[in-house]
Amino acid sequence: xxxxxxxxxxxxxxxxxxxxxxxxxxxxxxxxxxxxxxxxxxxxxxxxxxxxxxxxxxxxxxxxxxxxxxxxxxxxxxxxxxxxxxxxxxxxxxxxxxxxxxxxxxxxxxxxxxxxxxxxxxxxxxxxxxxxxxxxxxxxxxxxxxxxxxxxxxxxxxxxxxxxxxxxxxxxxxxxxxxxxxxxxxxxxxxxxxxxxxxxxxxxxxxxxxxxxxxxxxxxxxxxxxxxxxxxxxxxxxxxxxxxxxxxxxxxxxxxxxxxxxxxxxxxxxxxxxxxxxxxxxxxxxxxxxxxxxxxxxxxxxxxxxxxxxxxxxxxxxxxxxxxxxxxxxxxxxxxxxxxxxxxxxxxxxxxxxxxxxxxxxxxxxxxxxxxxxxxxxxxxxxxxxxxxxxxxxxxxxxxxxxxxxxxxxxxxxxxxxxxxxxxxxxxxxxxxxxxxxxxxxxxxxxxxxxxxxxxxxxxxxxxxxxxxxxxxxxxxxxxxxxxxxxxxxxxxxxxxxxxxxxxxxxxxxxxxxxxxxxxxxxxxxxxxxxxxxxxx
Amino acid sequence: xxxxxxxxxxxxxxxxxxxxxxxxxxxxxxxxxxxxxxxxxxxxxxxxxxxxxxxxxxxxxxxxxxxxxxxxxxxxxxxxxxxxxxxxxxxxxxxxxxxxxxxxxxxxxxxxxxxxxxxxxxxxxxxxxxxxxxxxxxxxxxxxxxxxxxxxxxxxxxxxxxxxxxxxxxxxxxxxxxxxxxxxxxxxxxxxxxxxxxxxxxxxxxxxxxxxxxxxxxxxxxxxxxxxxxxxxxxxxxxxxxxxxxxxxxxxxxxxxxxxxxxxxxxxxxxxxxxxxxxxxxxxxx
Amino acid sequence: xxxxxxxxxxxxxxxxxxxxxxxxxxxxxxxxxxxxxxxxxxxxxxxxxxxxxxxxxxxxxxxxxxxxxxxxxxxxxxxxxxxxxxxxxxxxxxxxxxxxxxxxxxxxxxxxxxxxxxxxxxxxxxxxxxxxxxxxxxxxxxxxxxxxxxxxxxxxxxxxxxxxxxx
Ligand code: HEM
Ligand SMILES: [Cu+2]
Ligand SMILES: [Cu+2]
Numbered sequence: 003x004x005x006x007x008x009x010x011x012x013x014x015x016x017x018x019x020x021x022x023x024x025x026x027x028x029x030x031x032x033x034x035x036x037x038x039x040x041x042x043x044x045x046x047x048x049x050x051x052x053x054x055x056x057x058x059x060x061x062x063x064x065x066x067x068x069x070x071x072x073x074x075x076x077x078x079x080x081x082x083x084x085x086x087x088x089x090x091x092x093x094x095x096x097x098x099x100x101x102x103x104x105x106x107x108x109x110x111x112x113x114x115x116x117x118x119x120x121x122x123x124x125x126x127x128x129x130x131x132x133x134x135x136x137x138x139x140x141x142x143x144x145x146x147x148x149x150x151x152x153x154x155x156x157x158x159x160x161x162x163x164x165x166x167x168x169x170x171x172x173x174x175x176x177x178x179x180x181x182x183x184x185x186x187x188x189x190x191x192x193x194x195x196x197x198x199x200x201x202x203x204x205x206x207x208x209x210x211x212x213x214x215x216x217x218x219x220x221x222x223x224x225x226x227x228x229x230x231x232x233x234x235x236x237x238x239x240x241x242x243x244x245x246x247x248x249x250x251x252x253x254x255x256x257x258x259x260x261x262x263x264x265x266x267x268x269x270x271x272x273x274x275x276x277x278x279x280x281x282x283x284x285x286x287x288x289x290x291x292x293x294x295x296x297x298x299x300x301x302x303x304x305x306x307x308x309x310x311x312x313x314x315x316x317x318x319x320x321x322x323x324x325x326x327x328x329x330x331x332x333x334x335x336x337x338x339x340x341x342x343x344x345x346x347x348x349x350x351x352x353x354x355x356x357x358x359x360x361x362x363x364x365x366x367x368x369x370x371x372x373x374x375x376x377x378x379x380x381x382x383x384x385x386x387x388x389x390x391x392x393x394x395x396x397x398x399x400x401x402x403x404x405x406x407x408x409x410x411x412x413x414x415x416x417x418x419x420x421x422x423x424x425x426x427x428x429x430x431x432x433x434x435x436x437x438x439x440x441x442x443x444x445x446x447x448x449x450x451x452x453x454x455x456x457x458x459x460x461x462x463x464x465x466x467x468x469x470x471x472x473x474x475x476x477x478x479x480x481x482x483x484x485x486x487x488x489x490x491x492x493x494x495x496x497x498x499x500x501x502x503x504x505x506x507x508x509x510x511x512x513x514x515x516x517x518x519x520x521x522x523x524x525x526x527x528x529x530x531x532x533x534x535x536x537x538x539x
Numbered sequence: 540x541x542x543x544x545x546x547x548x549x550x551x552x553x554x555x556x557x558x559x560x561x562x563x564x565x566x567x568x569x570x571x572x573x574x575x576x577x578x579x580x581x582x583x584x585x586x587x588x589x590x591x592x593x594x595x596x597x598x599x600x601x602x603x604x605x606x607x608x609x610x611x612x613x614x615x616x617x618x619x620x621x622x623x624x625x626x627x628x629x630x631x632x633x634x635x636x637x638x639x640x641x642x643x644x645x646x647x648x649x650x651x652x653x654x655x656x657x658x659x660x661x662x663x664x665x666x667x668x669x670x671x672x673x674x675x676x677x678x679x680x681x682x683x684x685x686x687x688x689x690x691x692x693x694x695x696x697x698x699x700x701x702x703x704x705x706x707x708x709x710x711x712x713x714x715x716x717x718x719x720x721x722x723x724x725x726x727x728x729x730x731x732x733x734x735x736x737x738x739x740x741x742x743x744x745x746x747x748x749x750x751x752x753x754x755x756x757x758x759x760x761x762x763x764x765x766x767x768x769x770x771x772x773x774x775x776x777x778x779x780x781x782x783x784x785x786x787x788x789x790x791x792x793x794x795x796x797x798x799x800x801x802x803x804x805x806x807x808x809x810x811x812x813x814x815x816x817x818x819x820x821x822x823x824x825x
Numbered sequence: 826x827x828x829x830x831x832x833x834x835x836x837x838x839x840x841x842x843x844x845x846x847x848x849x850x851x852x853x854x855x856x857x858x859x860x861x862x863x864x865x866x867x868x869x870x871x872x873x874x875x876x877x878x879x880x881x882x883x884x885x886x887x888x889x890x891x892x893x894x895x896x897x898x899x900x901x902x903x904x905x906x907x908x909x910x911x912x913x914x915x916x917x918x919x920x921x922x923x924x925x926x927x928x929x930x931x932x933x934x935x936x937x938x939x940x941x942x943x944x945x946x947x948x949x950x951x952x953x954x955x956x957x958x959x960x961x962x963x964x965x966x967x968x969x970x971x972x973x974x975x976x977x978x979x980x981x982x983x984x985x986x987x988x989x990x991x992x
Contacts, residue, residue, distance in 0.1 A: 068709045075781045149778045155755060156738040156780060243756020243929045244889065244986030249739055250754060284618070286628040314741055314776070315752045316733075316759030318936045319660040323653055330645045334638060340605065341637045347612045351624040354617075362613065366606065373598040380648065382655035383590050385750045386576060389741065389776040454573045455745045457776045460784030465709050466573060662934055663977050668883060684883055684901055732933050732980055734887055758885065758982040760933035 031126070034118035035523060036103045039125050041420075043100030044413075046128055048489070050092030053136065055482050057085040062444075062478040064461050065471050078461035079147035080139065080163070086150025087167065090267070091174045092132055094405050098270040099124075099181045101412055102209050104420065106185060108514035108521060109203045111194030111530045116187035124180040131173035138163035138170075149459060151260070154241035154252040157230050164234070168227045175220040182213035182220075189213075194513065196532040200294070203512050204287065207294050208273030211301045215262045215269075218305075223259040226252060250315050257308035265304045267401060269297060271408030272339055275361045277512070278415050279343050282358035283350025284509035289342040296335035296342075303332050313384045322381045329379035336372055340365060355507075356430030360411035363438050364404065371399025374449070389459075392452025398445045410437070410488070417495055418502035422520030425495035433491060436484040443477030577746045580771055580792065581763045584748030586655050593651065597644060662762045665730035667723065673733070673740025673753040673775065676782035680721055683732070687802040690809070694719045696785045715772040720789035723765060724798035730762045738780060744773035744790050752777055765792040874907040875970050878977070882968070884912055885982035891926055892919045893954070895985050898961070906970045914947065914983070915961050918954035925953040925988040933980035940972035941979065951988050 024032055033039055061081050064072040073081065103121065107114055115121045138145040143161025146152065157164055189210045193202065230252070232238040239245025241252045272293075280287045287293065309317065309325040343365055352358070374396040378384050387393055410433075417425050447470035452458075456467045463471065502519040513532065517525045579585040616622045667685030671678055674693075682690040697718045698710070723729050733742050733753035743750040744763075751761040765771075773788040793801065882904055884897030894917040904910045918924055928948040932938045943949075947962040954960060968979070 068713060075784065079778070079781065079783075147780070153739060153778070156778065159738065159780070243984060244927060244988075246929075248757070250757075283616075284624040285626065288628050289634055290628065292629075292634050314750050315754070316761070316935060318934075319656055322656050322660070326652060326656070327649060330649060333645065334641050337641045338634070338638060344605065344609045344612065345633070346628075347609065347616065349612070349622070349625040349627075350616050351618040351622045352613065352616055353619070354613075362609075365609065369602070369605070373602065376598065376648075377591070377594045380590060380594060380652045382652055382659050383587050383594065385659070386587055386591070386745060386748070388750065389743075389778075450574045453575050455577055455772075455774070457743070457774050457784070459778045460774075462714060462784055464713050464715050465711070470573070660934070661975070663975055665978060668980070670885060672887070683885060684881075688900060730978075732885065732982070734931075734982070734984070736887075736889060756889065756929050756984045756986070757931040758933045758980060759935065760980065 032122065033125075034114075034122050036107050036115045036118070036121065037420075037521065037523065039115075039121050040100045040102075040104030042125050043096050043103055043128075046125075046132075047093050047095075047097035047100060050088050050096070050132060052485070054085050054088035054093055055485065057081045057088065059478060059482050061085065062475040065463070066475040067472070068463055068465050068468055070462055073461065075461045076147060077144065079149075079459065080145040082459055083147050083149055083152075084135070084139070084145050087135060087171075088132075089401075090150065090263070091171070092128075092135070094267050094401065094409075095174075095178065096128060097409050098209075098212075098267070098405075099178075101205075101270065101274065101409075101416075102181070102185050105416060105514060106188055106206060106209060107192070108419075108517065108525060109206055109512055110189060110192060110197060111513045111526045111532060112188055112192035113524065113527045115184050116192060117184050120180050121184055124177045124184065127173050127177040127180075131170040131177070134166050134173070135170040138166040141166065151253075151256060152227065152230065153256070154230055154233065154249050158233050158241065165231065168231050171227050172224055175224045178216050178220050182216035185209055185213040186217075194526070194529045194532040200291065201532070203273075204276035204290065204293055205270070205273035208269040208276070208297055211297050212266050212269045215266050215301055215304070219259040219262045219266075222255060223263075226255040226259065229255070250312070253312050253315060254308070257311045258305075260311065261308045262301070262304045264397075264400070265300060267405045269301070271364070271405045272297065274408045274412040274415070275343065275364055278357045278361045278411055279346050281415075281507050281509040281511070282355065282361075283347050283352050285346060285350040287342070288345035288348075289338075292338055293342055296338045299335045300332060303328065303335070307332060310379055310381075310384070313381045314388050326379060326381040330376065333372065333376050333379075340369055340372075353508075355414070355427060356425070356434055357411045357415035359431060359434040360407050360414065363434060364407040364411060367399060367403030367407065367438070367441070371396055371404060374399065387452060389457055390452035391448040391456050391458055394458050395445050395448035395452060398448070402445070403441055407437070410434075413492070415507075416514070417492070418506045419514060419517075419519050419521055421496050422502055422518075423495050423497075423499035424502050424506075425491050425499065429487065429491045429494075433484060433487050436487065437481065440477045440480035440484055444474050444481055445477075447471075447473050579748065580746040580767050580769060581748050581765050583655075583659060583763060584746055586658070587748050590651055590655060594648065597648065601644070659761070662730050662760045664728060665762060666727040668730045668732060669721065669723075670732040670734065670758075671721075671742045671753065671788075673735035673737075673742070673779065673786075675737050675780050676775075676786040678717075678740075678742070678775075678786060678788060679736075680719075684730075685727075686724070686799070687805070690802065690805045692719045692805075694721070694789070696787060712772065714785065715774070715787045715789070717787055717789045720770070720791045722791045722793060722798060722801045724795045725765050725768055725792050726795075728762060728764045730760055732758050732760050734758045739777050740775045740779045740786070741777035742773070742788060743776040744771050744788055746771040747773075747790065750776055765790075768792050768794060873970060874905050876905050878906055878974070879903050880906065880968055880972070880976065881978045882910070882912075883978070883980040884914070885980055886914060887982065887984040888926075889984050889986045891924070891985050891987045893917060893924070893926060893985055894919060895983070904968060906968050906972055909944070909965065909967055911963050911965045912981075913961050913963050915959065916947075916952070916954065916985070917959040918957060921956045923953055923955050923958075925951050926985045927951045927988050928983040928985045931982045931984065933982065934976070937972070937976060937979040940969050940976070941981070942967045942969055948983060 030038065030042060060073060064078055103115065141162050144163055146157065146160045146164040146167045148157040148160055189206050229240040233240055233242060239247040241247050241249045276287055276293060307325060307329045310329040313322060378387055378396060414425060414430055451467050451470050456463055504518050505515050506519060513530055516530065576588050576591060579588050667687065668683050670681040670683050677693055677695040679693045680691065682688055694717045697716050698714050731742060731749065731751065733751045734757065735753040735755040737755060740753040741750055742753055747763040747765060749761050749763050751759050769792055771790045771792065775783055775786045881901050883901040884899065886895045886897055888895050896915055898913040898915055902910060902912060930948050932941055943964060943966045945963060945965040
């Protein structure tokens with residue numbers, strides 16, 4: 003380690019780069035270093051991704067053919083529910099927080115996150131929550147089977163697995179809020195001199211806005227599930243008409259959290275892609291300011307569209323029309339982002355390393371999900387799509403091809419900075435192409451299934467849906483296996499390979515590329531001097 | 540944007556038109572295929588179908604134009620082809636244009652959609668009102684107004700249990716058939732009231748263009764007017780527990796005469812057990 | 826520091842309590858939760874009967890895991906806006922013990938709720954029925970003149986729930 007060159011951003015000599023605290027397991031348990039914590043977040047989310055993936059493959063195995071071959075309906079519903087919860091709260095969200103931990107201090111030129119001990123606590127809340135959640139499979143009655151949306155009164159009927167899920171959500175919510183506070187303070191207070199807000203890398207902007215969304219809506223989710231908890235055990239009747247409550251109230255509260263939540267899962271992805279495209283197009287990001295405004299307006303609009311998930315609950319025409327218009331409007335800033343990315347590519351000098359492939363793949367396939375979102379926003383037509391496989395296709399296009407592909411892109415992009423070695427480009431590209439193909443084989447046919455009338459969340463179906471389901475299952479297993487290749491590429495890269503330079507990518511710009519690869523344990527202990535290149539002359 | 544871009548624009552539009560042609564040709568084939576909505580059996584379902592196709596068209600055109608640019612750029616602006624990066628990074632005109640044009644497109648979508656919402660919500664002047672009650676896991680029906688008033692029955696899945704378990708090859712209407720279907724006359728406005736006994740269910744018949752959640756403790760309403768005879772199948776569309784996938788809906792749309800005959804038969808059926816029950820003991824009868 | 830913490834704690838605690846009247850106000854404004862309250866008081870301004878309009882009111886009855894027979898004695902009535910109308914429902918306890926129930930009203934279409942004023946209703950209080958008791962219960966209502974012109978069919982529906990631990 004001592005051979006590693008010192009932090010080039012501040013050339014003077016200071017104490018050694020490597021780590022001084024406890025070693026072994028204690029190093030991780032007591033970790034306060036943003037890079038250590040970031041690594042733990044990423045490992046945690048990958049483990050959750052694999053667990054959720056196993057559940058998904060069990061579901062797909064059951065759906066391979068009509069009839070019940072693999073699991074019984076009760077267990078099928080538990081698996082769908084847990085797959086959703088694990089992927090959303092265990093895989094996607096923590097993965098983005100992992101990126102934030104690793105990269106935000108490096109990008110803004112800060113030595114660490116603002117509250118290093120709280121950072122430790124936000125991470126270490128997650129494993130107990132995960133154990134509680136996954137452990138609920140093994141209690142009497144099994145895990146909750148009410149769908150990841152946990153609609154009352156069905157969730158009120160569930161066994162104790164539901165209570166465990168509620169507590170797990172409380173804990174993960176607390177973790178998210180702490181993480182979000184940390185991110186907000188780091189970005190607002192710890193930027194290098196000269197880096198004004200409008201000069202920060204876009205990833206910082208998207209995370210800043212996401213962090214505000216998290217702080218705003220995680221308590222709402224906690225409130226919703228707490229009301230379920232008291233309805234279950236303490237005789238309240240929030241969601242029970244008998245005592246003056248209303249089951250639909252749950253949906254309003256849940257989706258008031260739920261729609262901003264989907265943007266929590268996609269805005270950081272927008273940020274990652276906005277870092278990568280300019281690098282490989284060797285051209286500054288087009289429309290930086292409009293990207294910031296688009297992100298902010300998406301976030302604000304996301305608070306007034308929640309009832310588009312509830313068009314079939316029977317609301318008055320006026321309400322329906324309001325939520326329809328508001329939802330359609332979100333397509334405008336989303337479109338602006340896509341146009342900006344393409345304009346960034348336009349007349350660039352592009353190369354297509356794996357991060358770029360995943361980013362371009364992201365734009366292409368995520369936008370398909372955006373189109374189906376637009377179709378879903380049309381209330382009278384949504385009546386036919388709602389709760390069918392069409393919706394399943396929509397949210398996998400935006401979450402898998404959106405959030406997950408962006409996470410892959412970001413991983414390949416910054417991996418040399420994390421490990422100090424280049425990953426195996428050939429295998430990375432193979433991972434991209436296999437993911438892309440299998441993703442579409444799995445999810446594209448689901449549009450047709452939904453249109454033809456197959457409802458979601460069922461273990462068995464009419465034979466007219468058999469062929470597309472078969473195809474989807476084949477695709478899903480291919481997609482699942484492909485992710486083992488991803489794990490292999492990562493492990494191989496951690497073990498060694500071609501040495502990475504500090505700059506890593508020819509077109510890369512930003513403070514994170516001024517520190518050596520691998521990034522030393524302590525960076526920017528003296529604030530670097532930031533000069534903006536590219537945007538804003 | 541230069542000549543180059545204008546040329547590209549022209550090319551893209553041509554490509555879009557070509558692709559559109561293929562799509563149009565396939566649209567007829569797509570009607571009632573497994574690639575699209577079921578063939579509509581009511582005006583409302585037909586309107587929804589048209590709106591859906593309108594949306595697909597618009598999205599397809601935007602898709603072709605936008606990704607035409609992207610793939611052209613991927614093809615032409617690569618380093619390996621010697622492309623040198625330009626350094627432009629903003630253009631107020633372009634940015635205003637691509638904000639305003641989408642807004643206009645959205646207006647084109649919102650206008651017909653709004654009309655359809657208003658029609659969908661207009662449950663007045665119904666000829667027949669039927670209440671559908673969701674139970675875990677079956678549907679109960681009560682004809683509460685119009686011809687057939689007073690008819691009440693429970694409708695459960697009739698797919699043979701053997702098929703549900705293992706092996707046996709499922710029949711054509713596997714999981715979509717019931718013992719007592721809902722029967723309604725053609726051309727009459729049928730208002731469906733939904734409610735539920737335990738948890739939320741949803742009453743959905745795709746070909747008729749209706750889906751309405753059934754909420755315990757409250758009623759909601761929707762309507763349809765079938766414009767052709769036939770058997771239309773639907774399912775519960777809100778997760779309601781273990782057997783959510785096993786509570787289908789079957790609606791028979793029949794002529795007015797057949798409907799009258801069915802009503803008479805139902806009335807007789809419900810009268811018979813009542814009369815039987817009135818007799819104290821079977822032995823003393825006859 | 827301690828003082829500030831104490832102030833913050835008291836403030837939060839107070840805020841919690843302030844929420845009670847706050848939500849009550851919200852419910853009042855949005856019309857939530859006044860299910861159990863007669864809304865007779867605010868219909869004084871609309872006593873004019875509009876005989877040019879006919880509205881069909883359908884009666885519907887449901888029970889929720891409750892061993893009662895519950896049905897309207899007339900399936901529908903045709904009324905004019907502003908007209909005072911009485912309809913009757915019948916309930917019968919099929920059990921050999923007393924049971925207490927609470928009826929929850931609901932309207933189809935949902936927007937009808939705003940124009941439907943109940944002056945008397947068995948849903949205003951809990952109802953206790955003795956063993957095998959049968960009872961006829963009235964609902965007196967007015968549909969106010971502000972109901973939209975195209976609203977010519979309204980369903981008045983009740984669901985009876987058992988009030989646990991009573992009876
Ligand atoms: C153009 C932007 C988008 C629009 C207009 C849109 C619209 C919608 C609508 C109307 C629904 C409700 C469908 C139904 O249940 O009938 C929906 C569902 C959903 N959307 Fe989107 N969406 C957009 C982007 C996204 C993004 C970016 C994400 C996440 C990254 C997302 C995730 C989801 C999820 C998870 C659901 C399903 C929730 C559930 O029922 O479990 N959407 N979307
Ligand atoms: Cu949403
Ligand atoms: Cu169901």
